[in-house]
Amino acid sequence: MxxxxxxxxxxxxxxxxxxxxxxxxxxxxxxxxxxxxxxxxxxxxxxxxxxxxxxxxxxxxxxxxxxxxxxxxxxxFSWFPRALHSYSGAPVWLCWTMLLLTAPVFQxxxxxxxxxxxxxxxxxxxxxxxxxxxxxxxxxxxxxxxxxxxxxxxxxxxxxxxxxxxxxxxxxxxxxxxxxxxxxxxxxxxxxxxxxxxxxxxxxxxxxxxxxxxxxxxxxxxxxxxxxxxATRAEPLLVVGAVQANITNYEKLKAERGAYEVVRLVLDTHYALSDGLLREAPLDVLVWPETVYPTPFGVPKSEAGAELDAEISGYVSARAVPLIFGSYDVEGGREFNAAMFLSPSAREGGAPERAVYRKSKLFPLTEWVPEALDSEHLRAWLPWTGRWSPGPGPRTVVLRRGDGRLLRVAPLICYDSIFPSYVAEEVRQDADLLLTLSNDSWFSGTRGPGLHLTHAIFRSIETRRPQVRVTNSGVSALIDASGGILTDIGDDQRGTRVMRVPSATVRPSLALQWGNxxxxxxxxxxxxxxxxxxxxxxxxxx
CATH class of the missing domain: 1.10.1760 (Arp2/3 complex 21 kDa subunit ARPC3)
Structure with missing residues (x-):
């Protein structure tokens, strides 16, 4: 040179x-x-x-x-400056400059x-x-x-x-x-x-x-x-109803309609799509995407929030089907990006049983700012920086099928899924299934959703576990243990799918045992x- x-x-x-x-x-x-x-x-x-x-x-x-x-x-990554511009409002030229200046670091x-x-x-x-x-x-x-x-x-x-x-x-x-x-x-x-x-x-x-x-x-x-x-059996491991409503840009909708009306729109749409799935086939569980309920569940901030929480619980009890959905969780003044697992009570008339998974891997700046960097000056300069706290790490959640059989699920929320060792640690806790909730709407129309789906496919191959992936705007998919996509809902589409999760017992892989x-x-x-x-x-x- x-x-x-x-x-x-x-x-x-x-x-x-x-x-x-x-x-x-x-x-x-x-x-x-x-x-x-x-x-x-x-x-x-x-x-x-x-x-x-x-x-x-x-x-x-x-x-x-x-x-x-x-x-x-x-x-x-030519798509990323446009996505960053859409999310942050920063000028496109600045987004391109940041991308190219950081290229030797990130590559x-x-x-x-x-x-x-x-x-x-x-x-x-x-x-x-x-x-x-x-x-x-x-x-x-x-x-x-x-x-x-x-x-x-x-x-x-x-x-x-x-x-x-x-x-x-x-x-x-x-x-x-x-x-x-x-x-x-x-x-x-x-x-x-x-x-x-x-x-x-x-x-x-x-x-x-x-x-x-x-x-x-x-x-x-x-x-x-x-x-x-x-090793794949004829009987499905689980029958899942997946809902991709393709309702995006919550902040813009809130400015136009008000926060309550947006939540009302989101819930009504998901209720209607879910009821359609329940008419289509008997389901073991319904799954909605990440942050679909954009407020803390179970710790309401207002009387209206408490009513909406009760409405979701009532839906689960009335339909007698478990529901997994993305929401927020609050503890000790800290807020978490979370997946809520609601199951109908075993007692007649009882409130649904709840389990919570908190997202651990947060995207830098947009979801979380390290304490060493956090300051009022930074937040004034970058008002779109996030305030979530990371969850405690890999864990599994027990899910009860309609026939009473218990399954252990490895939950993942969005960015969690790109870390092989994290996913492997969850699966080593005897998980039968990977369950990913994501919201890729700020990547919609770019190659971002495809890249995120690629990561999901590799996590299923590495762990030899099937995966249900449900997103807000695409790509939702059912992935088998070989990485094959059995059914999907494309980017920027509204749709539902009955996902019959294949059951396969495959000898453990080196990637599962040793991670990355x-x-x-x-x-x-x-x-x-x-x-x-x-x-x-x-x-x-x-």
Whole structure:
């Protein structure tokens, strides 16, 4: 990347720019999650990696990595500035500026990988040709685990709609698929280099290695897919009525109609849609989305609020069906984003039994501000910052079916679902089912709901548990233990679904037992390799 007055220096700059453009374009196409573009994930990084191998200084490597962070963010997350503008009211240009300035932080794997690759190559030269690419792969995966990522994105998520390839996620989650993608990219780059310098035989070996990685992943996926299908029973685990009313932008509606009228509209709509489901089929439970009841339930702030609480409880008792819905919970002056579980009383005429799950993983700033940053000045500057408190952590809730059978549910609210270890911890508490409530309405019309659904699919694969996902405006879905979407309600649509949750007992996965284990292991190995290379290089010079 170093600018030089010579023609060779200019050629390197042009070559680096072309490599960045090619890799960025390929990653953008890969992120569309549509065949045949998803096949580009196996080759997308080759131009950029080849360019990194040509840089002469650490600064040049960092620049190549930093620029790819920015271009990758700009094309893959181009929807986010518009969503942030819609939510906060901040100017679009400011939202874009914030996105691009933070790109090297939130996509730190690119600059750190480029630097590690350059340093490894400088330390060992051509004596240990395998070390720079192996170190690059390990650093990439390790840094993604270590560095902050608001959307927890990783390249392996691009394989989500490949039925066989995605099954490999039960070993090490989506990062395991990222590892496979990176290794294949390295093998293909090594094949190109070998063909140019050392002949076609060595290049063919590199191509065979790449094909072997893909074949192993496909073979493993076929075996696990067969196991899941063979273990699936005919009788459903649970019959769920899911309601997606597509009522959005509560704040705007409140300004136009008043707070009470908005809550009245929301409840009446959900009652009507739920009654339609109850006429359609016998249900074990009704599920409404996150924050559908936008006020504390059970701790009313007014007489009108108490009446609405009683009305919801009365609905559960009259219909004799459990109801799960998103609301707020209050304790000790703190407010929580919560999921309410209401079940008809076992005593005739008794009040419904209630259980509560409190969301633990809150989105920074919009839902929660760390105490170290919180101040009146910050809230005056960013009036849309949230005031919720995080819940106590992973827990399960017992749900009683209509036939009296008890099921243990792993509840998740929105952002909870993007943390693999959190979900695995809930499932290890003997959960039979993942139940996700979400409100993705401020992402509606963008690629945000699809990304959130991708996370949900991987959580089901990693834990080998079916999942009911109910959202305010989409995408609501029933996901089986293989990650297959059995039924869904699309983005920005109103609809209901009777979801017959499949029951399958599949042998436990490594991702369930160990959680998000690959990242720290990869980082440790990378440090050991790079440290050994640095010491070896110093010893040679001495």
């Amino acid at each position: 170093e600018v030089s007055p010579s023609g060779a220096g200019s050629a390197r700059v042009v070559g680096a720019a072309c490599a960045l453009a090619a890799t960025t374009a390929a990653l953008w196409a890969f992120s569309l999650l549509q065949a045949p573009w998803t096949s580009l994930g196996w080759v997308a990084l080759v131009p950029w990696l080849a360019s990194v191998d040509q840089v002469r200084t650490s600064r040049g490597a960092l620049v190549l990595g930093g620029v790819l962070s920015a271009t990758f963010t700009a094309v893959v 730190l794997q690119f600059p750190v990988t480029a630097l590690a690759r350059h340093l490894a190559r400088r330390a060992v030269g051509t004596k240990v040709a395998w070390l720079p690419p192996v170190a690059s792969v390990l650093v990439f995966v390790g840094v993604e685990w270590l560095a902050p990522k608001p959307f927890a994105d990783t390249l392996g998520q691009g394989l989500v709609y490949s039925e066989r390839l995605r099954q490999g996620a039960d070993l090490a989650g989506a990062p395991g698929l990222t590892l496979a993608l990176l290794l294949v990219n390295e093998c293909l780059l090594a094949a190109v280099v070998a063909f140019r310098t050392r002949g076609s035989v060595l290049a063919l070996r590199r191509l065979v290695a790449a094909a072997g990685i893909v074949s192993a992943l496909v073979g493993y996926g076929a075996v696990r897919l067969h196991e899941v299908r063979a 284990w690959l990242g720290p292991v990869a980082l440790l190995l990378a440090v050991l390799l790079l440290g050994g290379a640095a010491l070896g290089g110093r010893g040679t010079r001495l």
